[in-house]
Amino acid sequence: MSFDVADVRRQFPILSEIIDGRPIHYLDNGASAQTPLAVIDAVRTYETTGRANVLRGVHRLAERATEAYENARIEVAKFLGVQPMEVVFTGGCTAAINLVAYSYGQLLKPGDRILLSELEHHSNIVPWQLLRQRSGIELDMLPVTLDGRIDLTALPRLLTNKTKLVSLAHVSNVTGALLDVRAVVEAANTVSAKVMLDGAQRAPHGPLDLPALGIDFYAFAGHKAYGPNGIGILWARPELLEAMPPFHGGGSMIGRVTLAKTTWAPPPRRFEAGTPPIGPAIGLGAACQWMAALDWSAAHDHEMALVQRLMDGLQGIDGTRLLGPASLQNRYPVVSFMLDGVHPHDVAQTLDSFGVAVRAGHHCAQPLMDRFDLDGTTRASMAPYNDNDDIDALLAGVRHAAKTLR
Amino acid sequence: MSDQLYQERIVALAKAKTGAGKLASPTKSARRDNPLCGDRVTIDVTVDGNGKIAEIAHQVRGCLLCQASASALASVAVGRDVASIVDLRHDAERAIGRESGEAHEPFTAFAPVRDYKSRQECVLLPFEALQDALS
Numbered sequence: 001m002s003f004d005v006a007d008v009r010r011q012f013p014i015l016s017e018i019i020d021g022r023p024i025h026y027l028d029n030g031a032s033a034q035t036p037l038a039v040i041d042a043v044r045t046y047e048t049t050g051r052a053n054v055l056r057g058v059h060r061l062a063e064r065a066t067e068a069y070e071n072a073r074i075e076v077a078k079f080l081g082v083q084p085m086e087v088v089f090t091g092g093c094t095a096a097i098n099l100v101a102y103s104y105g106q107l108l109k110p111g112d113r114i115l116l117s118e119l120e121h122h123s124n125i126v127p128w129q130l131l132r133q134r135s136g137i138e139l140d141m142l143p144v145t146l147d148g149r150i151d152l153t154a155l156p157r158l159l160t161n162k163t164k165l166v167s168l169a170h171v172s173n174v175t176g177a178l179l180d181v182r183a184v185v186e187a188a189n190t191v192s193a194k195v196m197l198d199g200a201q202r203a204p205h206g207p208l209d210l211p212a213l214g215i216d217f218y219a220f221a222g223h224k225a226y227g228p229n230g231i232g233i234l235w236a237r238p239e240l241l242e243a244m245p246p247f248h249g250g251g252s253m254i255g256r257v258t259l260a261k262t263t264w265a266p267p268p269r270r271f272e273a274g275t276p277p278i279g280p281a282i283g284l285g286a287a288c289q290w291m292a293a294l295d296w297s298a299a300h301d302h303e304m305a306l307v308q309r310l311m312d313g314l315q316g317i318d319g320t321r322l323l324g325p326a327s328l329q330n331r332y333p334v335v336s337f338m339l340d341g342v343h344p345h346d347v348a349q350t351l352d353s354f355g356v357a358v359r360a361g362h363h364c365a366q367p368l369m370d371r372f373d374l375d376g377t378t379r380a381s382m383a384p385y386n387d388n389d390d391i392d393a394l395l396a397g398v399r400h401a402a403k404t405l406r
Numbered sequence: 407m408s409d410q411l412y413q414e415r416i417v418a419l420a421k422a423k424t425g426a427g428k429l430a431s432p433t434k435s436a437r438r439d440n441p442l443c444g445d446r447v448t449i450d451v452t453v454d455g456n457g458k459i460a461e462i463a464h465q466v467r468g469c470l471l472c473q474a475s476a477s478a479l480a481s482v483a484v485g486r487d488v489a490s491i492v493d494l495r496h497d498a499e500r501a502i503g504r505e506s507g508e509a510h511e512p513f514t515a516f517a518p519v520r521d522y523k524s525r526q527e528c529v530l531l532p533f534e535a536l537q538d539a540l541s
């Protein structure tokens with residue numbers, strides 16, 4: 001396989017749109033990625049030839065819908081290197097983390113500890129704070145190094161016999177830093193703590209082998225991984241899913257309901273109460289299939305070449321600073337920067353006038369902004385369909401902001 | 407397009423930093439945050455015996471629009487009746503198209519923000535902080 005960015009771009013209809021007279025330079029993939037025809041077609045096929053509820057009907061459309069839904073689970077499982085019955089469809093990455101915080105959280109006792117880090121997205125902080133309120137667990141925070149990585153040298157100090165779970169971003173949505181998963185798992189094993197990864201920013205960059213990582217829980221969002229909105233994935237080791245009580249109650253998650261007592265369905269159904277987001281699940285299955293067909297070694301090199309081009313270009317603009325690792329090692333294509341004297345929102349707004357979409361602000365990581373005493377950053381996040389033109393348009397916009405706004 | 411948003415007048419107001427800083431002994435102050443974008447404005451005022459604003463100062467941790475708005479507000483607030491501050495806010499709301507009618511100087515500078523709904527709160531934040539301080 002080889003990598004042809006023009007060919008990838010052709011598969012994403014939105015990239016050839018002209019908005020307000022300009023082509024789109026879409027560098028906000030970390031917030032939501034664009035979606036390829038393969039996904040749009042899969043959802044359309046469901047809506048036009050197989051739309052029905054799942055698991056409940058004997059008619060043909062219901063059978064088609066159920067088969068497509070379960071096939072999507074198989075595609076997601078292949079993408080993660082796990083078994084389909086270990087894959088739970090949720091409403092998103094946030095929903096998946098909340099599921100663990102609630103259901104796994106019910107197995108914890110007051111005084112048990114959960115270890116997080118200062119660079120987590122709010123969705124990997126607040127569900128645990130809510131759990132702390134509900135059940136008296138304690139939270140510990142790994143600090144962050146100057147170059148925006150989780151400081152794993154603090155692991156021995158912060159892991160205790162009370163630590164039951166370590167939940168960390170696989171890739172930071174602000175700094176792009178890749179977690180050293182092996183080091184975390186090894187350290188966690190010494191105190192028998194489980195490890196959960198928030199894979200929201202890693203999953204969009206190619207297939208995974210979760211069993212080889214040695215972790216226990218994995219969460220990601222469909223819409224950041226070229227799939228539809230309203231769908232996310234929780235993977236957990238089967239024995240953990242088996243031990244966990246349900247999160248939501250309703251249809252489909254039961255064994256037998258009587259008014260006195262209800263028994264639970266086995267996982268993953270136990271965690272999919274009610275009618276699931278069927279079309280989005282089918283779309284995410286197609287997105288996983290689409291990602292699996294890409295040559296990711298070449299695609300990753302391409303993405304990182306864009307990162308290098310961006311970092312080189314920013315260095316040539318007076319008063320820019322990076323928040324994140326300066327090297328390309330153990331890093332993914334998320335680049336946060338500051339332009340001295342210009343607020344990130346004004347940078348992003350100027351970029352918009354150059355047809356460049358980026359994100360500015362705290363990126364739902366306020367503790368990390370506090371750590372660096374920042375109001376926010378401007379963030380460019382790349383996908384395989386981005387090209388040099390996108391980066392050059394961004395750099396032109398930053399130069400313009402530097403010249404006119406300070 | 408944003409080239410029109412950051413017109414010279416807005417940039418000039420922000421750079422003028424009229425009233426930027428703190429007061430040594432304010433009679434009132436208030437801080438306002440915009441949780442959406444993280445902008446933060448702190449306003450200090452002193453009010454004289456006749457109910458007029460004698461001094462005003464602001465600290466803005468926020469974008470250019472917020473800075474320009476705080477600067478514009480400070481440039482016209484001194485000497486005004488506390489009760490009439492709400493009129494200035496209406497003027498700003500008219501300038502950005504949230505209320506009908508004609509706006510006055512210096513708030514007319516914010517007319518380009520009409521087309522940028524997501525940025526209008528940035529302009530109003532200093533007014534909210536001042537109203538909080540005076541309430």
Ligand SMILES: Cc1ncc(COP(=O)(O)O)c(C=O)c1O
Nearest residue numbers: 092093094121123173198200221
């Ligand atoms: C690292 C990380 N975790 C979690 C999330 C939450 O994803 P969602 O809002 O799709 O549930 C995001 C998205 O912004 C993210 O970047």
